[in-house]
Amino acid sequence: MSTSAPSAPSSRRGDVPPGSKRNPLREGLRHERMPEPCTMVICGATGDLTERKLGPALYNLTLGGFLPPEFTVVGFARRDLSDDDFREHLHGGIDRYSRNRPAKPSIWESFGNAIEYHRGEFNDPDAWTELGKRLDRIDRDRGTSGNRLFYLAVPPSLYPEIVRQLGNAGLARDDEGRSGGRRGWTRVIVEKPFGSDLETARRLNRELGGVFEEEQIYRIDHYLGKETVQNLAVFRFGNGLFEPIWNRRYIDSVQITVAETVGVEGRGEFYDQTGAMRDIVQNHGLQLLSMFAMEPPVEFRATDLRDEKLKVLRGVKPMSPEEVVDQTVRGQYVSGWVEGQKVASYRDEPEVAPDSEMETYAALRLGIDSWRWAGVPFYIRTGKALPTRVTEIAVQFKRAPLALFARAGTPAIDPNTLAIRVQPDEGILLRFGAKVPGQGLQIRNVNMDFRYGSSFAVDSPDAYETLLLDCMIGDASLFTRGDEVERAWEILDPIIEAWRTGTGGALHFYGAGSWGPPAADALLERDDRSWRRP
């Protein structure tokens, strides 16, 4: 600092050239990443997603000091609401659903001042023209610098219309990094489902791509915003211990479980057109698989990560109808008991066809044709009305090559297992054999158990908070790219089609509260393996 200073701060740290892109005050602070000022337009702002997830996520980001002071929200929907009505709608959602609730009055007051409501029909060009004028005014008044984020919190059937209108109104342009013209970026977030098969996914990608560049499109899969999923990359690539054994030489098989205790919860109509494969496996299941199995990226940035994830999916070969019969199981729950509550059969749910063939359970055996994973089966199962709510990836390692401690009459030592729990009780568990103290040689399985809750005991952000902030910052690492979506459908379409036409094996029934149909157990027993009981 001074010529007589013990050590003057170097000019590298402190010097601020005019027009510098770096904020020298930001270095080393708690929030190393801060989005540029921007406006977030929520299309479908009066819906459930906004009330339950988006409003609370934005409030929590504000409370934590993660958003710039200029940040502004514009809710866009058909309902005839005033700005105050809409603010009240968001306020109510925060008070009911936010992890920090109720909203602190003074913080809400400031946050509320940055919220506006824009009424209009999505198919009315004038509504979009007016929205454009409103956004220009916000840029001027609040200094949001032309940066805009459009969140499509609407049913997918409305995506094409909204995207077309955004294009026509000139609101989709992205001038980031370009000289001259309007400064600022434009990004769009779309929610799953990304199509219902390959054809519809391609159509959606074409429609989005007709207006936006791929770099502007953020396809949200909230599973990728969970801490454990992000930690999967840290666990593999931040530690020297695990990556050397992360391959076919040491890993026997991998089980991915996404189990829900709930039934269709009043979404019978939606679910009866969707099923477990489209609802869970196409997105969460295959995303977990590709995060688990990908090669180390060259750099930890969106393009490299997503290239590596795509390579995994390209290694998963689509099945023939015969393979579908052999490698998959579909099930549907019948009445039973879950968590002490009687659950009606799926076919007795409101808005479900009484003769529905839709799967509420799916189990499949996939292989990845790659140097690393050839011959290692990846078993994926998901289902509704299962005994416990759990999402995990369990790695079963190969047995020790020599049964050195085997004795007549004593059971063989179980293979080591590494379980990565995504929810609930996020953490990592390693199971291995240890000698029981005392004379003789008895071996028992013990667990080394890392739990986020006990090691960090911090309140993890909701996945939507992480993902919204990432999008505002322009980090697409935790979002799905169009080609990943299409490849996932290429893998699953043959299975769904074989199931639909009846060539892919029978629909099996399972009692609510059980771990799925016996046929799913048989799928693994044929390989001399069994499902974990998480």
Add this chain to the structure above:
Amino acid sequence: MNEDGAATVDADRELAIHRRLMRFGEAESTVAPAWVARDTSVRSVERHLNGLWAMSDESRDDLVTEKGLPHARASVLNLIATVPDLDGAGRVVRTMLELGVRHPSRALVLVAEPSAPAAGIDASVSAHCHPAAVGSDQICYEEVVLTVRGEPAEHLSGVVAPLLIHDLPTLVWWPGDPPFSDPTFDQMVDLCDRLIIDSGDFSDLALGLRRLASLRRRSGIGDLSWRRLGWWLELSAQFFDAPRFRRYLPNLNRLAIRYAVPSAGAAAQSGRALLAQPLLYAGWIASRLAWKRHAAVQGLHDGAFRLRMEGRYEMVDLMIEPVPTDALAAGELISVRLKSLGETGAAEFIIDRDGDEATVASNADGMTALLRRVHMEQPTEAELLAGSLVAERHDDVYETSLRAAAIILASAVEAEVA
């Protein structure tokens, strides 16, 4: 060691305090019966610590679940706190209990009494258990309070080293005024990965800042006064995240910082220790923007001073002044005002604190002033400590800010003397 020795009045008092300390946590957590011993040995303490978790120890019913399995024992670090006396240990034990819920540690509280006539060690060992989450299993961790008397108190690191859990980071928290010139202090700093102090507690701030700035150890420094500034640094940086405001940074020409001093007898109590936070803030801005010391306009008097500093393009007025108030803890910042000259006129960036909230305003570019209320809840000591525990070993930004703060204070003091 004197296992059967007759208890003196003082020793009885100390044991009573030990027992009382062990009872602090009973309201919030399950506490295993504390083991309290006078004139014991480090080896005995070690044995009792290990015995706490032995499944065969039926006397430890409170450490097992209904299924007979031990509760999860969790330790993510060794945390050593050194305090001058047992009375002072009370505050530390309370903070550590609060901290234990978030950062289960092996906690060691050391009371060093090197001038005691007879050498000896008194110890109390207890376990605390909290549910990790509502309805979940308990997480348990241990706490040891040691009173080390006589010559062993001059070799504290040797007393404490056998009681550390291997392969976990070791942090030394030294509340109050660390004995910078004492060899014991150096020993403890050598032992740890991170030293945690509170520069707001230093009786001689100028000396303290200078000594901290010149510590050349493998251990890093965590300063609770620096952590108290968290929101101030964050909100100040936020002004200049917006690219259009960033150009004002090199042209800052005035930084005014106001801080709280007690309203009763303000002049008398506005000692230099209360300057820790304003100085660290000023040091942060000055080091980030490479300001250089130029001249003192007004030397340190009644907690206020004014310096001229040399910015990149402008001379900068740095003003620090106390404001008598009881609404905020003494030493806390009340307001920060940054002024700048830009191409399109003057700009001002203001943070005004009001209890647990603050008003943040910017007036620049001829735009409507952006004004908002933000959350600025002051963390508890345990929360500040928790923040220091998870920080990286070396915080370069703090260390450069600390050096700059030491220089700013030295300039103000020189001018005062002159």
